[in-house]
Amino acid sequence: MNFPGNFRRLGAIEIDGLRERALALTDEDWARESIRQQRYEVHRDTETIPLVYDLDFRHRDGTRRPALAKFEPALRPALALVADHYENSPAGRDLCARFGLGWFVRATLVRLRPGGRIAAHHDMNFSLAHSHRVHLPVITNDDVRFTVGSETLNLKPGEVWEINNRRLHAVANEGTTERVHVILDFVLPGEQCCCGAKRHPDVPCTPARCLETDRMRIPCTCHPEEAGACLAS
Numbered sequence: 001m002n003f004p005g006n007f008r009r010l011g012a013i014e015i016d017g018l019r020e021r022a023l024a025l026t027d028e029d030w031a032r033e034s035i036r037q038q039r040y041e042v043h044r045d046t047e048t049i050p051l052v053y054d055l056d057f058r059h060r061d062g063t064r065r066p067a068l069a070k071f072e073p074a075l076r077p078a079l080a081l082v083a084d085h086y087e088n089s090p091a092g093r094d095l096c097a098r099f100g101l102g103w104f105v106r107a108t109l110v111r112l113r114p115g116g117r118i119a120a121h122h123d124m125n126f127s128l129a130h131s132h133r134v135h136l137p138v139i140t141n142d143d144v145r146f147t148v149g150s151e152t153l154n155l156k157p158g159e160v161w162e163i164n165n166r167r168l169h170a171v172a173n174e175g176t177t178e179r180v181h182v183i184l185d186f187v188l189p190g191e192q193c194c195c196g197a198k199r200h201p202d203v204p205c206t207p208a209r210c211l212e213t214d215r216m217r218i219p220c221t222c223h224p225e226e227a228g229a230c231l232a233s
Contacts, residue, residue, distance in 0.1 A: 001129065001130065001131060001132050001133065001162075001164070001165065001166065001191075001193070002129075002164060002166040002167075002193065002194040002222060003162075003164055003194075005164060006148035006149040006150070006151040006163070006164050006167060007148055007151065007153060007161055007162070007163055007164070008161065008162040008163075008164075009159065009160070009161055010081060010082060010085045010134065010160040010161065010162060011081050011085070011159075011160050012158045012159050012160060013077040013078050013081060013136075013158055013160060014077065014158065015074075015136070015138055015157055015158045017073070017074030018071070018074040018075065018078075018136075018138050018182065019138055019139060019157070020074075021070060021071055021074055022109065022138050022139055022180050023139070025049070025109075029049065029067075030047040030049065030111055031047065032049075033048060033049070033050060034047070035055065036048045041119070042118055042119040042120075042121045043118060045112060045113050045116030045117055045118065045173075046110050046111060046112050046113075046116065046118065047110070047111045047113075048108050048109065048110050048111075049067050049108065049109040050065045050067065050107075050108050051064075051065055051067055051068040051071055051072075051075075051107040051108060051109065052064055052065065052068060052104060052105070052106055052107040052108075053065055053106055053107070053108055054106075057106075057125050057126075057127045057128065058105065058127065059105060059126060059127040059130065059131070059187060060103065060105060060187070062103075062104065062105045062106055062107075067109075068107070071109070071182075075107070075182065078136050078160060078182065078184070079104065079184070081160055082104075082132075082134050082160065082184060082186050083101075083102060083104075083186065086102060086132060086186055086188055087101060087102055087188070091188075091191075092188055095188050095189060095190045095191055096188070096189075098190060099188075099189035099190035100189055101189075102186055102187055102188045102189060103186070103187055103189075104184055104185065104186055104187075105127060105131055105185050105186075105187050106127075106131075106183070106184070106185040107182065107183070107184050107185075108182070108183050109138075109180060109181075109182055109183075110180070110181050110183055111178050111179070111180045112144075112171060112173045112178065112179040112180075112181075113173065113178060114173055114175060114176050114177055114178060115173060115174070116172075116173050117170070117171065117172045117173070118170055118171040118172075119170060120147075120168045120169065120170040121168065121169070121170070122165070122166060122167070122168060122169075123165040123166070124214070124215060125214060125215075126205075126207045126210060126211075126214045127185070127187075128165060128185070129165075129166060129193045129210070129213070129214045130187065130191065130192075130193050130205055130210070130214075131185040131186060131187045132162050132185070132186045132187075132188075133162060133163055133165040133183065133184075133185055134160060134161065134162050134163075134183070134184040134185070134186060135155060135160075135161050135162075135163060135181050135182070135183055136158075136159070136160050136161075136181060136182040136183075136184070137155045137156060137157045137158070137159060137179070137180075137181050138157060138180045138181060138182060139157070139177070139178060139179065139180040140154075140155065140156070140157055140179045140180070140181075141173075141175035141176070141177050141179065142154060142175065143173070143174040143175035143176075144171065144172070144173050144174070144175060144179045145171065145172045145174065146163075146169075146170075146171050147169060147170045147171070147172075148163050148164055148167055148168075148169040149164065149167040149168065149169075155181075166193075166194070190204050191205075192204065192205045193205055193210060193213060193214065194222035195210070195213035195222060196209065196210045196213060197222075198222065199213065
């Protein structure tokens with residue numbers, strides 16, 4: 001989702017339970033599903049455990065995966081914080097009154113190896129452009145650099161951040177230990193992407209209406225400080 005800025009801090013939670021569960025994962029657990037790093041070159045240095053995930057990147061009715069049962073109790077504070085942030089914003093209250101409550105369409109655990117990188121990229125499909133991409137660091141180190149647009153931060157364990165995934169973003173783990181994040185994609189029903197709000201402001205976004213903007217074939221000038229940032233790299 002595009003917004004005026006690169007990072008948006010939503011708050012912080014206690015993550016002892018999440019950290020304990022993440023540390024208990026074996027290399028075999030992390031290697032069980034490799035489709036994400038095989039399909040996307042930028043993620044070749046990562047490993048993923050899907051909690052709620054579908055390869056077709058659907059926008060609702062995400063599939064609950066077996067690993068969710070282990071992590072869901074420890075994830076509840078993060079889920080509550082994220083849902084409350086968006087549903088109780090002025091825009092969120094209006095959208096929820098008209099279309100119903102939001103939902104988490106994806107949730108994953110992602111491990112980035114020491115010395116690994118996620119190359120600069122944009123997120124480029126309908127659901128990723130119309131959901132709020134939220135990162136929760138669970139295990140990290142002081143030498144992890146997360147860059148969105150022209151801004152680079154070191155995100156601390158337990159902090160909850162939305163990133164502007166319509167801008168170029170990249171990660172470098174320059175430390176000697178792994179980095180593990182929970183990544184959540186939260187959908188507010190009826191919410192338009194920035195380009196959709198300009199091109200068809202009176203009707204909800206749909207994949208057909210937003211195909212051109214969500215495949216990044218036209219410049220996004222909704223936020224003048226980074227005009228053109230939504231062009232495909």
